[in-house]
Amino acid sequence: MRLSEFGVQLRKIRIDNGERQKDMASRLGVCQSTLSAVESGTRNVPKGMVEKVIKEYNISEKGKKEIYKSAENSITSVKINLKGCTKRQRAAIIALGTSSSRSTRGSISELS
Structure with a gap:
């Protein structure tokens, strides 16, 4: 099992506080x-x-920034409301979602 970036922080906090998953x-x-x-x-x-x-x-001020960033970096999926989009916009969004779900990390980085 590979932990998410946020998961690593949660586990560290949990262990530092002598807690089990159930406790946290x-x-x-x-x-x-x-x-x-x-x-x-x-x-x-x-x-x-x-x-x-x-x-x-x-959590300290420095820790707050780190934990917010790690939570953001751990997002694995997003929900997009297509209400109000044109057919063309919908098609583009769906195509991006479909292609990115089959893409490798390398090809996704090419989009930026």
């Missing part, structure tokens, strides 16, 4: 399975989780 999940108000999936990167960071971690574990 309880403090954050999520199921242990949710916390495990977020750590491993198989699930995006739920809305509000970063703020809960910062509050519950008294």
Whole structure:
């Protein structure tokens, strides 16, 4: 299992506080399975989780920046509302999503 960037930070915080996943999940108000999936990167960071971690574990100002950045870097999927898009815009967005899901990391970097 390869941890997400955010998952690495969560695990470090958890271990530094002598907690098991079950303990941290309880403090954050999520199921242990949710916390495990977020750590491993198989699930995006739920809305509000970063703020809960910062509050519950008294994260420093420097740590806050790091944890927000790691959460952002750990996003594996996005939801796009296509309401109000033209047919052409919809087609372009869908084509990008379809091609990026089959792409390698190298070809995705070519888009920037």
